[in-house]
Amino acid sequence: MRAGRCAAALIVAAALLLSLAPRAVSAPEPVCSTPEGFAAFEAPLPKTAKALAAGAEVVIVVLGGSSTLGSAAGGPSLSWPSRLAAALTARFPAARVKVVNLAMPRQTAREAADRLAREVLPLRPTLVIWETGTMEAVRGTGVDDFRETVQAGLDDLHAAGIEVVLMNPQFSRDSDAMIPFAPYLGAMREVADANDVPVFHRYGLMRRWAESGVLNLRTRESEQRRHLAVQLYDCLGRAMAEFVARGVAAEPPAGPGHRP
Numbered sequence: 542m543r544a545g546r547c548a549a550a551l552i553v554a555a556a557l558l559l560s561l562a563p564r565a566v567s568a569p570e571p572v573c574s575t576p577e578g579f580a581a582f583e584a585p586l587p588k589t590a591k592a593l594a595a596g597a598e599v600v601i602v603v604l605g606g607s608s609t610l611g612s613a614a615g616g617p618s619l620s621w622p623s624r625l626a627a628a629l630t631a632r633f634p635a636a637r638v639k640v641v642n643l644a645m646p647r648q649t650a651r652e653a654a655d656r657l658a659r660e661v662l663p664l665r666p667t668l669v670i671w672e673t674g675t676m677e678a679v680r681g682t683g684v685d686d687f688r689e690t691v692q693a694g695l696d697d698l699h700a701a702g703i704e705v706v707l708m709n710p711q712f713s714r715d716s717d718a719m720i721p722f723a724p725y726l727g728a729m730r731e732v733a734d735a736n737d738v739p740v741f742h743r744y745g746l747m748r749r750w751a752e753s754g755v756l757n758l759r760t761r762e763s764e765q766r767r768h769l770a771v772q773l774y775d776c777l778g779r780a781m782a783e784f785v786a787r788g789v790a791a792e793p794p795a796g797p798g799h800r801p
Contacts, residue, residue, distance in 0.1 A: 573755060573776030575746065580784050583739035586704050589668045590789045596635030601625070601785075602643060602661050604653045605672030608711050609644035613770035617642050622670075624778025625785075632782065632791045641666070649676045650687055654694040662701050668785065669698055670741070672708040674725040681721075688728040695736050706785070707733050707740045712747035713758050741784055743777065750776070 592599045603609055603622040611620025626640035641664060643656070650673045661669060671694065677687045691707070698705050709726050716722075726744060733740045750756045756776070760769055 573750060573772075573780070575780050575783065576749060579742070579746070580739070580787055583784075584733075584737040585787065586668065586706070586739065586785060588702075588704050589785060590787065592667055593629070593633045593636050593638075593786055594789045596633070596637075596792075598637040599629070599639070599668070600664060600666040601638070601640045601668045601670060602664055602666040603640060603670045603672070604648070604656070604661070605644040605670075605708070606648045606675055607644070607646045608675070609642065609672045610646060611642075611644075611770075611774060612646065613767065614774050615767060615771070619771050619774060620644075621774040621777040621781065624775045625781045626778075628779045628782035629786065632786060633789075634792060644672070647676055649680075649682070650674070650690045650694070654690050654697070657694060657697050662697075662703075666703055668704045668706065670706045670708060670781070672710075672743075674722070674729055675710040678710065678720050678722045678725045684724045684728050687725060688732055691729065691732045692736070695732065695738060699736070705738050706781075707738055708781075709740060709742060709744045712744045712751065714751070715759075739784070741781060746777075746780065747773075 589599060589601075591597075601622075603625075607613070609620060609622060611617045611623065614620065617623060620642060622640050622642040622644075626638055629636070629638045629640075643660060645652070653671065653673060671691075673691065674687065676682075677684075695705060707729055709729050710722055722744065730740060732738070747756075747758070751758045756769065756773060758769070758773075760766055
């Protein structure tokens, strides 16, 4: 089962890259769309899906670094976790969705794992989204150490009955040319498959958007970069909402006679 999912996930990742090749005829692609099959082979989130469908309380805690904090866009209110909350609330208005952003600049996997018992578990979340791997790649942390840290964190979260999504690093051509992300992407994939945990493949998705011209990740002017960050985080938040709510039908819009 896990080996099959790993192989299937690798096929999807390869398809993401192959889809960047020019095509003779193609239909216009919606801005920031996710490719077909993006999450097809990722482990499900049955507890979260059931809570959304039932209109229950859904607490989502997000761990990560500056890109999750929303620093480049101007603050947490413009971060992708904030956009995730808005997208889920719009799709499931009866559910009591609360997204708690606990991101910290330059946070390592070890630092995030050390916060679980103290800051995350007391919130009793339905789901934890853990963005990680960037600082390890930047600092050259041992891949085995990274793998063991993520595994220990998953053990703690699963012991508390909490579902988890792992999110891998951002893509940019500049950083990709200097920082060896591949070993950490691979380690995260291995740990996820060993624990039946889904990976939100942000790296591959952003690369698709960059290579297809949906987002200009090479812009240099500061104000343009801020606007780019706002757009990017909105795209990621909506994509994550789709990812989290896989298999759950959206609630129908209220009729003219509906009263909350």
